[in-house]
Amino acid sequence: MINKNIIENTITAALSTGGDFAEVFIEDKKGIGINMISGDTENIMSGRDFGIGIRIFKGYNSVYAYTNKSDEKTLIETAKKAAKAVIGENLNKDIVLNNIKYENNHIIKISPSEISAKKKIEAMKRAYISAKEFDELISQVTVNYQDYNQKIAVANSEGLYVEDERTRGRIAIGAVANKDGEMQSGGSAPGAHKGFELIEDLDIEWHGREAARIAKTMVNADYSPSGKMPVIIHNGFGGVIFHEACGHGLEATSVAKGNSVFADKINQKVASELVTAVDDGTMTNEWGSSNIDDEGNKTQKNILIEKGILKGYMVDKLNGRRMDMKATGSSRRQSYKYSPTSRMTNTYIDNGSSKFDEIIKKTEKGLFAKYMGGGSVNPATGEFNFAVMEGYLVENGEIKKPVRGATLIGKGIDILNKIDMIGDNLSFGQGMCGSSSGSVPANVGQPTIRVSEITVGGRD
Amino acid sequence: MNNFTKLTERIFNESKKSGINDVEIFYSQGRDLTIKVFEGEVDGYKLAEAEGLGLRGKFNKKMGYSYTEKVDETSIDFLVKSLIENAKNIDSKDREEIFEGAEKYRNINNFNQSLEKVEEIEKINFAKNLEKAALQFDDRIKSIQECVYGDGYSETIISNSKGLYIEDKSNLSYTYISVVAKEDEDIQSGFAYKVTNDFSEMNYKEIAKEAVEEAISMLGAKSIKSGKYPVILRNNAAADILEAFSSVFSAERVQKNLSLLKGKLSKKIASEKISLIDNPFMENGYASSGFDGEGVPTKHKEMIRDGILKTYLYNIKAALKDNVESTGNANRSSYKSSIGISPTNMYIKPGKSSLDELMKNINEGVIITDVQGLHSGLNPISGDFSLSAQGFFIRKGRKEQPINQITISGNFIELLQNVEEVGEDLRFGLPSNSYIGSPSLKIKHLDIAGE
Secondary structure, X not given: OOOHHHHHHHHHHHOOOOOOEEEXXXXXXXXXXXXXXXXXXXXXXXXXXXXXXXXXXXOOEEEEEEEOOOOHHHHHHHHHHHHOOOOOOOOOOOOOOEEEOOOOOOOOOOOHHHXXXXXXXXXXXXXXXXXXXXXXXXXXXXXXXXXXXXXXXXXXXXXXEEEEEXXXXXXXXXXXXXXXXXXXXEEEOOEEOOOOHHHHOOOHHHHHHHHHHHHHHHHOOEEOOOEEEEEEXXXXXXXXXXXXXXXXXXXXXXXXXXXXXXXXXXXXXOOOOOOOEEXXXXXXXXXXXXXXXXXXXXXXXXXXXXXXXXOXXXXXXXXXXXXXXXXXXXXXXOOOOOOOEEOOOEEXXXXXXXXXXXXXXXXXXXXXXXXXXXXXXXXXXXXXXXXXXXXXXXXXXXXEEEEEOOEEEEEHHHXXXXXEEEEOOOEEEEEEEEEOOEEEEEEEEEOOEEEEEEEEEOOO | OHHHHHHHHHHHHHHHXXXXXXXXXXXXXXXXXXXXXXXXXXXXXEEEEEEEEEEEEEEOOEEXXXXXXOOOHHHHHHHHHHHXXXXXXXXXXXXXXXXXXXXXXXXXXXXXXXXXXXXXHHHHHHHHHHXXXXXXXXXXXXXXXXXXXXXXXXXXXXXEOOOOEXXXXXXXXXEEEXXXXXXXXXXXXXXXXXXXXXXXXXXXXXXXXXXHHHHHHHOOOEXXXXXXXXXXXXXXXXXXXXXXXXXXXXXXXXXXXXXXXXXXXXXXXXXXOOOEEEOOOOOXXXXXXXXXXXXXXXXXXXXXXXXXXXXXXXXXXXXXXXXXXXXXXXXOOOXXXXXXXXXXXXXXXXXXXXXXXXXXXXXXXXXXXXXXXXXXXXXXXXXXXXXEEEEEEEEOOEEEEEEEEEEEEEEHHHHHHOEEEEEOOOEEOOOOOOEEEEOOEEEEEEEEEOO
16 A cells, blocks of 8 residues: 555654554545435535554553655654654664465455445435335434445554455434324444445345334333333344443453453453353454454454353553553554554354243343443443333233333443343344544344343333 | 645636536644543653545536545545536435625634644643642542543635635644542542643643542442432533534424424423523634634524524525525534534523522432433434433432432423523533533423432
8 A cells, every 4th residue: 555665664763762663554445425314315425534543652652643645754754753752762673564464254245336326325215215114103214324445554563564455334224203293213224344245135125114113113102111120132232231331341441551340350250150242353244343453463253251250351452561461353443543442343242042032921020122222331430321222111021012211221240240041042233332542333242131130211 | 735726726627627516625634632641651642634625516406525535636536526426316406505605704713822832741741740630639539541631723724616715723722531539349430621722721730629529529329219300400411411412403404304393493492591592703612613614604693592492503505495594504524524504602591590509499309410321312303311320419408419320311392491490600511513501400300210
C-alpha cells in the first residue's frame, strides 16, 4: 500500500527518541451507505477513508499520531512529532520488514463494489415491502444498508509486515407501529464479514416481517412489571448480556490497571459452573471476524470462562506488557484515527444441555426477553444496564402476554453466578460496540439462558 | 490555501462537465491532542492532523453525495462519479436545494488565540495535577480509571457553485477524570469534566473535588423499594435525557412519521413551567455559529413557550416541504455525513428555585444525579424510557442515603407535563453537534424499579 522503504524510515524516525517499539498502520477503506424511508431512497453516500496511524511504546507508555497524507516527508515529520513525546536514548534499531502472509479464512464471493447501487436498493425495497405489508398498524419503515471494503497493513519495529482485507455488509430494518397515536418500534439488522452474497443468501422478507412483528407486538403490549424476578434471555442477540455484563470487564483495557472486578481472578470461580464463555475472532465470515487484529496478530479462539472458572482475558500488546501476558489477537480499532486496544470480536456463552421448552416450563413466574436492545456497563463497578426490545411475562411455565419498556440492571459477577439454566440453541446477533478505540463490529451470542434473579425496570 | 482554491475549481469544472448543476464542497481540517495520565506518567499521548472533503451536488434534480480523506486531484474522478451514481438512485420526491448564501451573517468567534499558545508541558502538568489531587482528596479513592486532557482546532469551509463561500474556525480544550472509591467490598465511581476554550478556566482542584465527592457520596448506596416517587432530576441528568430525545424536534422526523410531536404544533406538550430555547448566539455556547450546515444564517428561537410547542427545527429540504423558512438548523456533522437537522445551544429556561427549595416539600422522594443507558433504554420514537440511575433518597425535604441499582421509567411527554418546578441551576452536557442544557427539574412522579 505504501513503499516498504518509506515505512521502514518512518519506523526508524518514530524510534529516534528512545521508543522501544513502533508500529505503522495503513488504512484504505471504500464504502457506501444508503438510507431509505417509506420505500424511497433518501440519501446515498459513497466515500473513501484513508490514513496512516503511527504508534510508539516506551515501557508501559504509548504515543499515537495519525495523518491522511502518505508521502514520505509527511510520514517522517509525523513520526518525529510523535517521537517528541518520548524521552530517552535512541536504541538505533535496524528495521527490516518481513512480509508475512496468512491464509485468508474469510473468502468474499461477490465484491460489493462490483454490484450497482440499484441492485442494493432492490434488496432494500424487498425488506421495506415485507415489513410494511405485514400489518396495517405498521406506519413507517426505514431501511439502512451499508457495505465497505477495508484494506489495512500493519508494520512494526519487530520486522512484521502484514496486510489484511475486510469486507463487511449490513442491512438494518426498522419498523414503527402506530395505534391510536401511540408509536412503538421493532428492528432486525443482520450483518456479516461477507460480500454481496450476504444479501443474496439472506431471507430478507423474514427480517422485514420480524421487525414489523416486534413493533406490532409492542404497540399492543402493556408496560413491564418492575422488581427482582427470574429472567429468561433468548438466544442470539441476547448474548449482549454477557458482552456488557462481563465481556468489557475481561478486556485488558480495564484489567491491566486493576479497574475491573475480574482483575487478579484467573483460575478462580467467577460464574455458575454451567457457564463457558468464548471470544473467537476466527469464526468464518462472521461479523466480528478478521484474519489478523489491528496490530497484526493472527486472531484466535480465546476461552474466557470454562465451567465457571476464569481462564483468560482479551489482551493487546501494550496492556499485555503491564499484565505480563501475551497478546491474544484481540487488538482492534475503528480506523487509523484510533490507537488500538483489546476488544471483543465474536463473544458467546457456549451451549448447555437444557431445551428451550424445558426452561420456560420450569419457570413459575418471570420475564422472557425474546429480543434484547443495546446496553452499557461501568467496568469499575460492574454495573450494567440493557433494554429489552421484545418481552413477555412467563406464568406457570407458559409464555403469556407481551410487555414493553423493560430494562435489566445488575452487576456482572452476580448475574454470572445466577445463571441456572443454559439451552442448547446457540446463535448470534450483530452489533456495533463502542469503546476507547472507537466503534467496531462485534457479534454477541448465546443459547437461551435463565438467570434466577435480575432487577427489571418497568412501569408497574 | 492556494492549492485548495485550485482543487475546488477543478472539482467545480469537472462536476459541471459531467452534468452536475449545482455543486458544493464541505471541507474540514484540524488537529487534536490527547494526553492521558496514569500513576503520574503520561501513559497515552495522541496527536492528530487530518482533513476530509465532502461533495454534494444536483444531478437530474436529485442530490448526490460523496467524500474522501485523500484530498488531492487523484480523488476528483471518484468523487464526481460516485456523486452522479448516487444521485441517479435517489427516489425521494422531496426537493433539496443548494443555498446561494445570505447577505448578512452574525459574527461568532469560537476561536481563542490564547489556547494555541499554551505550552504542552502546562497541559501535561495539568493532567498530572488533576490525577494527584483526586488521589489525595480522600484515602478511599483507590484508583483513577481515566484522567485525560485534550484540545483541538478545526477549520471548516463551505463553498458552492452558487456563490456561497464561508469559513469558520474554532478551538476547544476539555478534561475529564473518572475515579474509583472503595470501602470494604463497596466500589463506586465518580466522573467530572470541564470544557472551555480558555485554558485559564481549567481548575484541576475543582474538577478533582467534583469527581471524588460524587464517588464518595455514593459509598453505601443501596436499592430502594419499587414504586412511584416524586423525583428531582438533577440538572446534568435532565440535560442528558433532553439531549437523547432532541431528535423529536426535527421537522424531517415529523414529516416522516418518526416523531411523537407530529400534529402537536401550537399545542400544550409540557407543563407551563417549561420553555425551551435554541440559541445559536449564546456566549460560551459550544454549538454557537452564525450559519448552519447548509450556510443558512442561524436564528434564536423559543421552541416551547410556557408549555406550548411553537416550532419544529428545519433545514432547507424540510422547510421546502412544509412551505416555511429554514430555521437554520441544518446539521452537517462532518464531510462524511449528509445534511440532517439538530439543535444548536438548546436549553430549558431556568426558573428561580434552588435545589434545596425543589426538595423542600418532598416528604419521600428521590433525587437522580446520574442516568445510564441513554442509547438503549430510551426510545425517541415512542418516547418511552427506562434508565439505570443513581442518586439519593429525599425524606422530609432533605437529602438522605445514596441509592443505586434502580431504574427510572416514564415517557418523555408525560415527563415534560409532570414538571412541577424548574430550578435555577442551568447546566450543559458535553458538547457534540449540539450543546444541550437543563436546570434541575422537579417531577410529580416517575416509576422507580428497585427491590
